[in-house]
Amino acid sequence: MKKYNFNAGPSMLPREVIENTAKQILDFNGSGLSLAEISHRAKDFQPVVDEAEALIKELLDMPKDYSVIFLGGGASLEFCMVPYNFLEKKAAYLNTGTWAKKALKEAKLFGEVVEVASSADANYTYIPKGWTCPADVDYLHITTNNTIYGTEIRKDLDVPVPMIADMSSDIFSRPVDVSKYNCIYAGAQKNLSMAGVTVVIIKNDALGKVSRQIPTMLDYRTHVDKGSMFNTPPVVPIYCALENLRWIKKNGGLEATDKRARERADILYTEIDRNKLFHGTVATEDRSVMNICFVMNEEYADLEKPFLDYAISNGMVGIKGHRSVGGFRASCYNAQTVEGVQALVKCMKDFEAQH
Numbered sequence: 001m002k003k004y005n006f007n008a009g010p011s012m013l014p015r016e017v018i019e020n021t022a023k024q025i026l027d028f029n030g031s032g033l034s035l036a037e038i039s040h041r042a043k044d045f046q047p048v049v050d051e052a053e054a055l056i057k058e059l060l061d062m063p064k065d066y067s068v069i070f071l072g073g074g075a076s077l078e079f080c081m082v083p084y085n086f087l088e089k090k091a092a093y094l095n096t097g098t099w100a101k102k103a104l105k106e107a108k109l110f111g112e113v114v115e116v117a118s119s120a121d122a123n124y125t126y127i128p129k130g131w132t133c134p135a136d137v138d139y140l141h142i143t144t145n146n147t148i149y150g151t152e153i154r155k156d157l158d159v160p161v162p163m164i165a166d167m168s169s170d171i172f173s174r175p176v177d178v179s180k181y182n183c184i185y186a187g188a189q190k191n192l193s194m195a196g197v198t199v200v201i202i203k204n205d206a207l208g209k210v211s212r213q214i215p216t217m218l219d220y221r222t223h224v225d226k227g228s229m230f231n232t233p234p235v236v237p238i239y240c241a242l243e244n245l246r247w248i249k250k251n252g253g254l255e256a257t258d259k260r261a262r263e264r265a266d267i268l269y270t271e272i273d274r275n276k277l278f279h280g281t282v283a284t285e286d287r288s289v290m291n292i293c294f295v296m297n298e299e300y301a302d303l304e305k306p307f308l309d310y311a312i313s314n315g316m317v318g319i320k321g322h323r324s325v326g327g328f329r330a331s332c333y334n335a336q337t338v339e340g341v342q343a344l345v346k347c348m349k350d351f352e353a354q355h
């Protein structure tokens with residue numbers, strides 16, 4: 001039976017990206033050696049990093065004075081590296097979910113943190129509105145897509161200070177005005193690659209503004225200066241990212257990933273709103289097009305487990321909701337297909353008809 005992968009992360013990648021990466025793991029560029037057993041300093045590998053970097057710059061139409069680096073440690077390490085490198089006195093954080101809260105917690109180790117707004121009061125079911133960002137902070141940190149709760153800030157905000165964004169779960173799913181950000185980071189395992197690499201985009205002149213000493217490995221400057229080659233970078237995940245970036249470009253770039261994401265989300269939310277068994281869990285205007293969360297209507301609560309079993313038996317993978325929300329979550333990252341979403345919708349319709 002065909003499987004439809006809705007995993008929240010690590011998550012679905014285009015089949016050709018997996019296949020091309022697998023080929024290089026068996027035989028890298030016809031060298032007779034595996035991609036997994038060559039030096040990151042081999043002359044064949046440098047072009048991989050160079051091309052991945054160039055494609056990121058091209059796809060995001062990045063201004064010239066920015067750098068792209070590839071790090072290990074996941075987005076979670078950036079929660080610490082961001083304030084280490086950019087927080088001199090005070091920073092603002094928008095608290096929109098579990099990951100935002102974790103980022104905020106780390107920042108408090110480095111200086112004063114202003115929580116500009118929070119939706120914790122309603123289990124993060126909406127994006128706070130009507131707040132203002134103080135003008136005297138070093139940066140405003142936001143989480144553009146809240147992977148667990150299924151809300152999203154799908155635009156570049158207007159605030160009086162530079163932004164820093166965790167875009168782990170929606171990077172490369174829409175065009176972004178990079179000039180509004182001092183730093184953008186993303187663990188790769190949702191929208192870009194296999195787990196193991198984190199992409200960090202940095203405005204060059206935003207570095208070097210803090211007075212504290214920064215340990216070498218945690219200093220962005222180290223990695224910018226050495227082109228991600230200060231130590232051994234995650235070679236295979238970077239290669240896989242390159243294949244995916246090529247795939248994104250070939251399929252129309254970020255205008256196209258944006259259009260496809262909206263199209264998929266529209267199909268699924270339309271069914272959630274129509275189907276008598278289900279309802280969405282977040283404010284309609286803040287619905288994520290990446291992580292689509294829904295639960296059983298109260299009168300059908302006892303059908304939750306049966307629906308999950310039914311969906312699984314029809315090839316759906318990874319649609320159980322996160323424990324903080326319950327119900328179901330269908331993650332629809334860049335590789336997700338309209339066909340996959342339609343298959344899930346068919347399950348929902350067929351199950352409704354049986355009850």
Ligand SMILES: *Cc1c(COP(=O)(O)O)cnc(C)c1O
Nearest residue numbers: 074075076099147166168169187
């Ligand atoms: C998954 C996720 C993280 C954590 O990423 P790791 O790479 O596991 O550290 C952080 N932020 C967001 C928005 C995420 O979706």
